[in-house]
Amino acid sequence: MTVSAAGLPTAESAEQLRRAIDRLVGRVRHWTPNRWARTVPDGTMTRAARVHLLAQRLADAAAAAEGEPARRVPRLENDLALPDQVRVLAADLLAVVEPRSAMLASMLTEVRATAAALD
Numbered sequence: 001m002t003v004s005a006a007g008l009p010t011a012e013s014a015e016q017l018r019r020a021i022d023r024l025v026g027r028v029r030h031w032t033p034n035r036w037a038r039t040v041p042d043g044t045m046t047r048a049a050r051v052h053l054l055a056q057r058l059a060d061a062a063a064a065a066e067g068e069p070a071r072r073v074p075r076l077e078n079d080l081a082l083p084d085q086v087r088v089l090a091a092d093l094l095a096v097v098e099p100r101s102a103m104l105a106s107m108l109t110e111v112r113a114t115a116a117a118l119d
Contacts, residue, residue: 013108014099020111021090028118029083036079040117047118048079051086054114058089061103065096 028051036048045053056073063070073085090107097103 013101013104014094014097017090017094017104017108017111020108020115021087024111024115025083025087027115031080033079036082041119042117048082050114050117051082054110055082055085055089057110058086058093058107061107062089062093062096065093065101065103 028047031047036046038047039045040047040050052073052075059073060070073089076082076085090111093104093107
């Protein structure tokens with residue numbers, strides 16, 4: 001993340017988040033159901049559950065930015081839809097948050113942590 005001299009995120013945060021989402025989606029969009037069902041290395045949940053958690057956090061951030069109550073992101077039966085959910089929810093967040101928002105910087109960290117957890 002690029003930070004200004006005052007310690008605030010710069011306008012690059014929005015673009016960095018877009019790129020991180022694109023990389024994550026590009027990495028997982030071709031996964032089979034078996035790959036989605038594998039547990040993450042720390043053994044706490046499946047890969048699908050970890051990506052769904054990211055989707056929920058994106059939705060929560062967008063709701064907070066709009067001053068709305070949190071909305072539950074449905075856990076669809078088909079894990080192959082998860083990349084689309086993440087992409088749409090990230091776009092929703094980017095549409096309502098200022099490009100220099102600390103929230104975007106926080107979500108960028110979350111996206112990177114999710115990607116690392118899938119290794």
